[in-house]
Amino acid sequence: MKSETKRKLRKYLSAEISIEYKACLYFSCIVFFYSACLLVQKNYFASVAVLWEMVLTAYAMGYLQVYLFRNFDEADRLGKREAASILLCACLYTGVSWLFKWFDRSAPATLLYLAYMLLCYGCIFLCNKVKRMIDTQNLNKLLTEFKKEGKHE
Numbered sequence: 258m259k260s261e262t263k264r265k266l267r268k269y270l271s272a273e274i275s276i277e278y279k280a281c282l283y284f285s286c287i288v289f290f291y292s293a294c295l296l297v298q299k300n301y302f303a304s305v306a307v308l309w310e311m312v313l314t315a316y317a318m319g320y321l322q323v324y325l326f327r328n329f330d331e332a333d334r335l336g337k338r339e340a341a342s343i344l345l346c347a348c349l350y351t352g353v354s355w356l357f358k359w360f361d362r363s364a365p366a367t368l369l370y371l372a373y374m375l376l377c378y379g380c381i382f383l384c385n386k387v388k389r390m391i392d393t394q395n396l397n398k399l400l401t402e403f404k405k406e407g408k409h410e
Contacts, residue, residue, distance in 0.1 A: 276319035284315040286377045331385045347374040
C-alpha cells in the first residue's frame with residue numbers, strides 16, 4: 258500500500274473511531290437524562306423506538322462534530338468557535354428531542370435537557386483536555402526514559 262493511501266486510511270479510521278467514541282459517550286448522557294425523566298414520572302419502561310432515535314441522533318451528531326465542526330469537543334482550548342459549536346450542537350440535540358417527542362414536548366423538561374446537554378459538552382470538553390494533558394505527560398516521561406536508555410548503550 259502506498260504511503261499516501263495509508264495516511265488517508267489512518268486519517269479516516271481515526272475520524273471513525275472518534276465518531277464511535279462520541280456516539281457512545283453522548284448516547285450514554287442522553288439515555289441517563291431520559292431515564293431520569295421517566296423515573297421522575299414513575300414510568301419504569303423506556304421506549305425502544307426512542308432509544309433507537311437517540312442512538313442514531315448521537316451518531317449523526319458525531320459525524321457533524323467531526324467533519325463539520327472540526328471536533329470542537331476535543332480542541333486544545335475553548336474559544337469562541339468551540340463555544341458556538343457547543344451551543345449549536347446542544348440546540349440541535351434539543352431540537353431533535355422536541356421533534357421526536359422524547360420528553361413529550363414538555364417545555365420544562367426540554368429546557369432542562371438543553372441545560373443538561375450544555376453541561377455534558379462542557380464536562381466532556383474538560384475530560385478530553387485532562388486526558389490529553391495526562392497522555393502528554395506520559396509520552397514526555399517515556400521519551401525522557403528512552404533518551405536516558407540510549408545514552409547508556
